[in-house]
Amino acid sequence: MTPLRLSILVAMAKNxxxxxxxxxxxxxxADLKHFKFLTMGQTIVMGRKTYESIGKPxxxxxxxxxxxxxxxxxxxxxVVNSLEDALLVCEETSTTDTENFIIGGEKLxxxxxxxxxRMYITEIQSDFDGDVFFPQFDPGDWEETQRDKxxxxxxxxxxxxxxxxxxxx
Ligand code: NDP
Numbered sequence: 592m593t594p595l596r597l598s599i600l601v602a603m604a605k606n607x608x609x610x611x612x613x614x615x616x617x618x619x620x621a622d623l624k625h626f627k628f629l630t631m632g633q634t635i636v637m638g639r640k641t642y643e644s645i646g647k648p649x650x651x652x653x654x655x656x657x658x659x660x661x662x663x664x665x666x667x668x669x670v671v672n673s674l675e676d677a678l679l680v681c682e683e684t685s686t687t688d689t690e691n692f693i694i695g696g697e698k699l700x701x702x703x704x705x706x707x708x709r710m711y712i713t714e715i716q717s718d719f720d721g722d723v724f725f726p727q728f729d730p731g732d733w734e735e736t737q738r739d740k741x742x743x744x745x746x747x748x749x750x751x752x753x754x755x756x757x758x759x760x
Contacts, residue, residue, distance in 0.1 A: 595682055599700060600629060600692045601725055602713035602748075608721030610696060613644045616719040621743060625750060626694075629711060634684060634691045636677050639663065641695040655680050657699065674702050697723035704728055708755050716747040732756055 602622050603609050610616065631651050639658035642665070648654040654668035655677050663670050671677045681691040692711075693703045704710075704726050710733070712725075737752035 595678065595685060596690045596709075597678075597681070597703065597707045598690055598692050598709040598711060599703060599707045600626065600694050600711045601700060602715060603725040604715045604717060604719040604721070606718040607724040607727075608719045609700075609725050610644075610723040611719070611721040613640055616721050617715060617746065619713075619715070619743060619746065619748065621741060622713050622748065625713065629690075630692050630694070634681055634689060635694045636681065636691060636699070637694045638696050638699045641699070642668070644696075653684060674699075697725070701726050710751075710753045712751045712753065714749045714751050716749070 601609060602615070602617075602619070604616070608616060630649070634653040634655060635649060636655045636657070637645075639656060639660070642654075642656045648665060648667040654665075656663075656665055656668050656670050657672070657674060657677050658670060659672060661672060669680055671680060681689075685691065693699050693707060732755060733753040734756055735751060736754050737750070739750040741748055741750070
């Protein structure tokens with residue numbers, strides 16, 4: 592079987608905030624474009640709250656939504672009741688070209704940061720108020736393989752790619 596390519600995709604503020612009142616705290620169209628570019632044709636895995644925040648399955652991608660509710664149904668998405676089942680769905684549907692993206696939220700990042708091989712992080716270089724955060728991690732476990740700096744008005748943000756050091760897997 593093809594080894595599972597599992598990547599985290601997140602936008603976070605300098606103070607690690609990723610959301611507020613179940614939505615993104617910033618308006619950054621370039622980041623939404625970046626998200627679309629990376630995920631199109633791939634598999635996206637998300638928690639139920641993130642799904643409800645988006646409001647519909649995202650077209651052109653296999654959508655996997657995790658909830659403990661056994662009667663939760665979404666036409667156009669696969670609903671599973673555990674992370675293990677989500678990873679099984681990814682395994683069963685992946686080809687060598689498939690990248691499986693964990694797209695949030697906080698609860699999903701907490702459970703997958705130890706097992707993903709890559710993180711695409713949009714580092715927003717300002718603090719924001721929020722109620723959900725990206726988990727702390729040891730930078731020594733990761734190698735920064737890309738950093739593209741951008742500015743939108745008075746908001747500076749960097750598209751960063753971190754690959755897990757092979758010694759830590
Ligand atoms: P999540 O999106 O992580 O969803 C949490 C829910 O997912 C749980 O309540 C549960 O659903 C289900 N779930 C999680 N883990 C499991 C499991 N192991 N087994 C079964 N079900 C599980 O919620 P958060 O509140 O942590 O994050 C949402 C916030 O994150 C929002 O503010 C959103 O805007 C933000 N966000 C930010 C992103 C960014 O890049 N800045 C990206 C994505 C989200 P149930 O309660 O139905 O059982």
